[in-house]
Amino acid sequence: MSGPARAVGSRLLQTIPVIVGVVVISFILTRALPGDPAVYFAGAMADAESIEQVRRELGLDKPLMTQFVVYVGDLLRGDFGNAVSTGQPVLTDLATRLPASLELTICALVLSCLVAIPLGVLAAVRQGSWVDHLCRVIVTAGVSLPTFFTGILLVYVFYYLLGWAPAPLGRLDFIYLDPPRVTGFHLIDSVIARDAETFWATARQLILPTITLALFTLAPIARMTRAAMLQALSSDYIRTARAAGLSRRKVIFGYGLRNALLPVVTTLGMVFSFVLGAIVLVEKVFAWPGIGSYAVEALIASDYAAVQGFVLTMALLFVVLNLVIDLSYTLIDPRVGFGAK
Amino acid sequence: MTDITQISERKQNSAFSHLTYVLRENPVTLLSFAMFGLFIFQAFFGAMLVPFDPLATNSANALQPPNATHWFGTDNLGRDVFSRVVVATRLDLTISVLAVAISFVIGSVLGAVAGYWGGWIDGVLNRLLDTIMAFPLFVLAMGIVAALGNTVENIIYATALINIPFYARLVRAEVNIRREAGFALAARLSGNSHIRTLAFHIFPNALPPMMVQISLNMGWAILNAAGLSFIGLGVRPPTPEWGIMVAEGANFIISGHWWVAVFPGLWLMLAVFTFNLMGDGLRDIVDPRRRT
Numbered sequence: 001m002s003g004p005a006r007a008v009g010s011r012l013l014q015t016i017p018v019i020v021g022v023v024v025i026s027f028i029l030t031r032a033l034p035g036d037p038a039v040y041f042a043g044a045m046a047d048a049e050s051i052e053q054v055r056r057e058l059g060l061d062k063p064l065m066t067q068f069v070v071y072v073g074d075l076l077r078g079d080f081g082n083a084v085s086t087g088q089p090v091l092t093d094l095a096t097r098l099p100a101s102l103e104l105t106i107c108a109l110v111l112s113c114l115v116a117i118p119l120g121v122l123a124a125v126r127q128g129s130w131v132d133h134l135c136r137v138i139v140t141a142g143v144s145l146p147t148f149f150t151g152i153l154l155v156y157v158f159y160y161l162l163g164w165a166p167a168p169l170g171r172l173d174f175i176y177l178d179p180p181r182v183t184g185f186h187l188i189d190s191v192i193a194r195d196a197e198t199f200w201a202t203a204r205q206l207i208l209p210t211i212t213l214a215l216f217t218l219a220p221i222a223r224m225t226r227a228a229m230l231q232a233l234s235s236d237y238i239r240t241a242r243a244a245g246l247s248r249r250k251v252i253f254g255y256g257l258r259n260a261l262l263p264v265v266t267t268l269g270m271v272f273s274f275v276l277g278a279i280v281l282v283e284k285v286f287a288w289p290g291i292g293s294y295a296v297e298a299l300i301a302s303d304y305a306a307v308q309g310f311v312l313t314m315a316l317l318f319v320v321l322n323l324v325i326d327l328s329y330t331l332i333d334p335r336v337g338f339g340a341k
Numbered sequence: 342m343t344d345i346t347q348i349s350e351r352k353q354n355s356a357f358s359h360l361t362y363v364l365r366e367n368p369v370t371l372l373s374f375a376m377f378g379l380f381i382f383q384a385f386f387g388a389m390l391v392p393f394d395p396l397a398t399n400s401a402n403a404l405q406p407p408n409a410t411h412w413f414g415t416d417n418l419g420r421d422v423f424s425r426v427v428v429a430t431r432l433d434l435t436i437s438v439l440a441v442a443i444s445f446v447i448g449s450v451l452g453a454v455a456g457y458w459g460g461w462i463d464g465v466l467n468r469l470l471d472t473i474m475a476f477p478l479f480v481l482a483m484g485i486v487a488a489l490g491n492t493v494e495n496i497i498y499a500t501a502l503i504n505i506p507f508y509a510r511l512v513r514a515e516v517n518i519r520r521e522a523g524f525a526l527a528a529r530l531s532g533n534s535h536i537r538t539l540a541f542h543i544f545p546n547a548l549p550p551m552m553v554q555i556s557l558n559m560g561w562a563i564l565n566a567a568g569l570s571f572i573g574l575g576v577r578p579p580t581p582e583w584g585i586m587v588a589e590g591a592n593f594i595i596s597g598h599w600w601v602a603v604f605p606g607l608w609l610m611l612a613v614f615t616f617n618l619m620g621d622g623l624r625d626i627v628d629p630r631r632r633t
Contacts, residue, residue, distance in 0.1 A: 025476070140614070140621075148588075273474075299487055299574060307487040318475065318476065
């Protein structure tokens with residue numbers, strides 16, 4: 001095996017213990033904690049006999065190790081149990097709702113990167129200028145703002161006061177029909193269906209939740225870009241590049257930013273952890289029919305299987321995202337992975 | 342350059358003059374300490390000083406905009422928003438202080454043991470922390486509260502658990518680099534047991550960076566707890582708490598009754614802001630090199 005392939009392979013191997021850990025913790029959350037899972041799964045109306053029946057059906061009368069094997073077997077077959085509230089298998093529910101969450105998350109991350117990275121670069125290049133101060137204010141305010149509060153403020157200003165934004169009631173105004181489902185992403189589906197009107201309606205609904213989530217992720221990315229950029233710009237190779245008479249643009253973007261991007265990409269992992277938590281709150285504010293609001297509804301209804309399915313899905317999604325980040329790291333950094341020979 | 346010479350001149354005047362120097366250089370830190378004092382005051386005395394009973398409803402007086410009697414207006418049941426916001430301070434701060442205290446203690450013990458003895462304990466701890474960090478932390482907190490039951494105590498435990506990795510990692514690193522340091526070996530040589538050396542000679546060195554971490558974490562713990570109660574976990578409705586008040590107020594924002602949600606949200610934001618600024622300020626005091 002060549003070097004880069006081995007690097008990717010060993011990174012893939014590293015995810016195995018993490019996934020095992022995630023599965024063990026979510027098993028512990030379902031079974032080994034105080035309270036009787038059979039009572040949860042049987043629902044609020046159950047009497048002693050039906051609880052006993054549920055206990056036998058779920059195999060809760062067997063030893064814990066056997067239960068764990070059964071649990072892992074169920075997961076491998078994609079069986080997360082049935083949601084009490086919808087009557088559907090949890091996996092089906094999550095799969096239908098996941099695209100809504102992903103569409104929102106991706107839009108927000110793209111927006112915040114588009115704003116945060118130039119802001120961080122400018123703040124570092126013109127250290128001490130008004131851009132730098134603006135950056136500092138945004139960063140400090142950004143980490144202090146509760147996501148749900150920003151969302152509500154934006155709704156008040158842009159929906160109630162100015163009337164620019166549509167009502168915060170989901171992905172699409174009720175006068176439109178959902179575009180025919182191909183990917184589940186309304187923006188893409190409406191383009192496939194060549195339906196410009198639905199596309200714009202979708203985009204309008206997306207704007208406020210996207211900004212809310214983006215404001216939240218802006219701060220860590222901008223701070224990291226600024227710090228990494230400052231460090232890169234003060235290094236010897238930048239001085240050499242300047243001394244060699246390269247253009248300012250070439251020095252800043254070709255040498256400075258390219259090196260500064262590495263730590264920024266690393267922070268993205270932490271940012272994802274926050275985003276996947278914040279999306280739950282944002283979805284609640286904007287009545288967004290994603291997996292976050294699904295989990296909130298399930299929590300309030302004590303719908304146990306649905307919550308566990310959600311937690312597990314989010315954890316696996318996070319593991320995959322971190323994997324993607326690390327693999328893209330090998331693409332950006334010429335010293336590791338694909339570029340190195 | 343002048344900063345460095347100034348600091349070295351004052352070195353003999355030790356920590357106190359450095360403290361006053363940092364505070365004078367950075368009035369924002371001073372402001373954050375003042376705001377912190379204000380929040381502590383609210384938490385202790387708020388319930389006695391507020392003009393109205395935070396739970397008293399008055400339907401004739403519902404949804405009044407802010408005015409001279411009701412500074413922050415009234416909510417849909419005619420309760421005084423100002424009184425509720427101030428009284429809520431105690432519950433919100435209690436949740437986050439307890440959560441941070443629990444994770445501080447557990448994280449310190451785990452991290453110190455792993456950093457001092459190393460070996461398989463270290464390996465197991467690292468695996469465990471990695472697994473906790475493999476979850477999006479807010480989502481893990483939701484899962485824990487769902488599993489343990491929907492109460493305020495469980496919000497505290499969940500918030501504590503997701504914060505443990507930060508403390509454990511920090512202490513582990515600080516203890517590990519001093520394990521073989523001269524003063525630690527000297528303490529061993531003069532007859533201290535391992536545990537005594539660890540607890541009284543090595544661990545105190547980790548405290549300054551821990552203080553910074555605590556302050557930054559407090560803000561995060563408040564946000565986390567408020568987020569959990571915003572989605573309907575933990576605190577039950579009539580109880581004044583910032584997260585749940587924002588959630589209740591959110592229903593009225595679309596009809597333009599902004600004050601019901603905005604004031605509790607503003608207080609929440611100010612509290613988090615205070616702890617974050619204080620954390621940055623403490624970092625300046627503790628570790629001048631890391632100033633940005």
